Amino acid sequence: GQNIDQPTEMTATEGAIVQINCTYQTSGFNGLFWYQQHAGEAPTFLSYNVLDGLEEKGRFSSFLSRSKGYSYLLLKELQMKDSASYLCAVRDSNYQLIWGAGTKLIIKP
């Protein structure tokens, strides 16, 4: 079956750096997405990786290794507003999105 694993919850300190990992086993691969979801709100797009390597976008970066079935989202200079759930999703060979359960990130002052 298809599976995406992420840690359930992580805690970090304001101003610090945190890395959220995502491992996947899917039928084919056509891209990996990270979305942010604040409590009670809709998911919003953060990043997209289809080739191996690092994609940087301001304080957020996302890394992909297709051979290892692995990605991470790196958040720098953490702010309180970064407290949210971070969802990893992989598009499979049928172009369907498979979603992880999300990682709840708690930022402490």
Add this chain to the structure above:
Amino acid sequence: NAGVTQTPKFRVLKTGQSMTLLCAQDMNHEYMYWYRQDPGMGLRLIHYSVGEGTTAKGEVPDGYNVSRLKKQNFLLGLESAAPSQTSVYFCASSWVVSGANVLTFGAGSRLTVL
């Protein structure tokens, strides 16, 4: 620019009742989706549509029906609600399914079935 609008935002149903969730998008997107989100689980696709007049089953279609009579609207129906359908429902839309296809989500509809 409204994006994706879902109605209603909250609803409480009794087992066996029926209801329809409405999703409207103003971005001229071809693709529309209905997901459900449950605690400890990833978003699960219920049904989707690749264009006006088309619908297709997703991962968890049982107990739901959909219609896309107009390009901008995608309706999700529950004919006979069950407690297992208590969930938060998200509608989403997108231009295409390839490349850096970004889903735009509605704000969600929280449904409780007693």
